Amino acid sequence: MVRILPMPSFLRPSISSFTFAAASRLPHSLTSYTPTRSLPSFPFGFAVPQAQFFGLNSSKLLKKCNNTMRVTVNGYAAQACTTASPENILEWVKKDKRRLLHVVYRVGDLERTIKFYTECLGMKLLRKRDIPEERYTNAFLGYGPEEAHFVIELTYNYGVDKYDIGTGFGHFGVAVEDVSRTVELIKAKGGKVTREPGPVKGGNTVIAFIEDPDGYKFELLERGPTPEPLCQVMLRVGDLDRSIKFYEKAFGMELLRKRDNPEYKYTIAMLGYGPEDKNAVLELTYNYGVTDYEKGNGYAQIAIGTDDVYRTAEAIKLFGGKIIREPGPLPGINTKITACLDPDGWKTVFVDNIDFLKELE
Known part of the structure; x- marks a missing residue:
């Protein structure tokens, strides 16, 4: 079974779970709060006195500015110029307090999946929420509280019992202290083992692969006690160097390691916000000669915390990402988010750190 270590108090404050509600009917769980009337900070040090917001001709302002930021004060919308350089944006991204919050995907039988994850993988059911008016139910599972x-x-979308996982999604990684014993437990519970325990190709780490009831793959990695057993999300990309550059600059991730396996014709890169033995990481895989993948409709997105969704969106745009939800508060909820696609079309949602903590409260 997975051993959980207490999280040190100096770790970044985390943010509770969020999913952007769109046509896919992904849920949004955010408690409302009353925003203050103080003026927002403009990205990268630009500020405008309060008196200047009233009576501004936004159309004229837009003609003069290359970069703009919309603000609202007492119901009046205005545009203000920003003069941030790419260097300033990149420096801010590196200092932003970011952490992988959760990964979202769809399943055909929620109770069956919860049973498998808790009994076979040792996860805990952290919370569950049913939204009958939107015809979906959420369940949050992991190895410790969402704030850390x-x-x-x-x-689970009512009445939908099967999804196409596609060819782009790879697997989730779970660190365990004894892969062989975990595999035996999974077999005893009726789980499907697709790769028996043994050393990884070209390395010494003992791994195994299993599938959950919906066909999502999990890689079991033999590792000593770790504070973050749910340790990886693997996605396939068509240009690894392009993806590494994007995640480093736009997302502020660190390239932790890169390994080429010419014998098996693939290269992997591990990126994240801290050492992979203590933090969840993103594993990107490039298969030689493959530039495009089918994404299916099962896997949805990763959520990441940020101190400022507006600055985050500017960085994403600057470094080649596509914003699919402009930064700002969700209607009726006030939690600020922005959503984007990376160069391969993988979706990520950034959530305001303070707003997210308010939701947990």
Whole structure:
């Protein structure tokens, strides 16, 4: 079974779970709060006195500015110029307090999946939420509380019992102290083992692969006690160097390691916000000669915390990402988010750290 270590108090404050509600009917769980009337900080040190917001001709302002930021004060919308350089944006991204919050995907039988994850993988059911008016149910599972751990958010849409996982999604990684014993438990519970325990190709780490009831793959990695057993999300990309550059600059991730396996014709890169033995990481895989993948409709997104969704969106745009939800508060909820696609079309949602903590409260 997985051993959980207490999280040190100096770790970044985390943010509770969030999923952007769109046509896919992904849920949004955010408690409302009353925003203050103080003026927002403009990205990268630019500020405008309060008196200047009233009576501004935004159309004229837009003509004069290359970079703009919309603000609202007492119901009046205005545009203000920003003069941030790419260097300033990159420096801010590196200092932003970011952490992988959760990964979202859809399943066909929620109770069956919860049973498998808790009994076979040793996860805990952290919370569950049913939204009958939107015809979906969520379940949050992991190895510790959401404010300090990377967790899974499962989505069950009423009446949908099967999803296409596609060829782009790879697997989730779970660190365990004894892979062989975990595999035996999974077999005893009726789980499907697709790769028996043994050393990874080209390395010494003992691994195994299993599938959950919906066909999502999990890689079991033999590792000593770790504060973050849910340790990886693997996605396939068509240009690894392009993806590494994007995640380093736009997302502020660190390239932790890169390994080429010419014998098996693939290269992997591990990126994240801290050492992979203590934090969840993103594993990107490039298969030689493959530039495009089918994403299916099962896997949804990763959520990441940020101190400022506006600055985050500017960085994403600057470094080649596509914003699919402009930064700002969700209607009726006030938690600020922004959503984007990376160069391969993988979706990520950034959530305001303070707003997210308010939701947990």
